[in-house]
Structure formats: structure tokens, C-alpha cells
Amino acid sequence: MPVVVDASLLVRLASGGALHAEIGEHLAVAIRGRVDLHAPALMPYELESAVRSLVFANEISESAALAGLAAVGDLPITLHPPPGNGLILRMAARQGTRAAYDAAYLALADDLAAELWTLDSRLADHATRLGVSVRHLAA
Numbered sequence: 001m002p003v004v005v006d007a008s009l010l011v012r013l014a015s016g017g018a019l020h021a022e023i024g025e026h027l028a029v030a031i032r033g034r035v036d037l038h039a040p041a042l043m044p045y046e047l048e049s050a051v052r053s054l055v056f057a058n059e060i061s062e063s064a065a066l067a068g069l070a071a072v073g074d075l076p077i078t079l080h081p082p083p084g085n086g087l088i089l090r091m092a093a094r095q096g097t098r099a100a101y102d103a104a105y106l107a108l109a110d111d112l113a114a115e116l117w118t119l120d121s122r123l124a125d126h127a128t129r130l131g132v133s134v135r136h137l138a139a
Contacts, residue, residue, distance in 0.1 A: 038108060046101065091103035095126045116135070
């Protein structure tokens with residue numbers, strides 16, 4: 001089964017925060033098992049924005065941030081452009097949310113019949129409610 005990785009998971013991996021080792025191991029096992037990793041094309045922007053916020057708040061150094069981003073950039077993640085057919089809008093409506101960011105991950109996981117991996121409890125709850133397979137790694 002393919003896997004859609006969300007930004008919360010990759011931010012934690014890039015920043016070396018709690019669960020860093022566990023996330024790295026999950027991804028390593030998936031890659032060794034030839035599991036395809038996917039994300040919406042917006043993921044790198046969310047990732048860099050969140051990591052920048054951590055640097056700005058002095059929670060991690062800029063050099064650590066750059067090293068973490070490089071490590072995430074080395075992962076074999078296929079980025080997918082928005083489908084352009086209203087799928088994300090419909091998924092956001094099904095979630096009952098205003099923003100489409102989380103809906104992009106849900107729509108992609110649904111479209112690929114993939115499992116969504118996330119640290120975001122709210123996103124995991126939406127996935128479960130909408131029938132999208134999810135692995136919630138608790139923070």
C-alpha cells in the first residue's frame with residue numbers, strides 16, 4: 001500500500017524533535033520494503049515554513065534546519081500537483097473545514113488508496129471519519 005506523508009511528520013523529522021528516531025525508522029522500513037511515498041506538491045512549502053518558524057523561535061539552529069531539510073529532501077517522495085477537478089474542495093467540505101491544506105493530503109491518500117501517515121491528531125480524526133486509512137504517530 002502506498003503512503004502519503006504529511007508535513008507534520010516531516011517537520012518533526014527535519015527538526016529532530018520528539019519521535020524523530022521513530023519517524024525515521026518507519027520511513028526507513030517503508031523505503032526498504034519498496035513502499036511508494038507521496039505528498040501533495042504543497043508539502044515542501046509547508047515544511048520549510050514550519051521549519052523556518054522553529055528557527056525564528058530559536059528552537060533549532062539554522063544549520064540544523066538546513067541539515068534536516070536536506071535529509072527530508074533526500075527521501076524518495078513523489079509530489080503530486082493539485083488534481084484541478086474540485087476534489088480538494090469537496091474533501092474540505094466533507095471535513096467541514098475552511099482551509100484546503102489538510103484536504104489535499106486526504107484527497108491524495110483517497111485517490112491513491114494510500115495510508116496517510118501523520119502526527120496531526122485532527123487530521124488523523126478526519127481521515128478516520130472519512131474512511132481514509134491512517135497511521136497516527138502520537139506526539
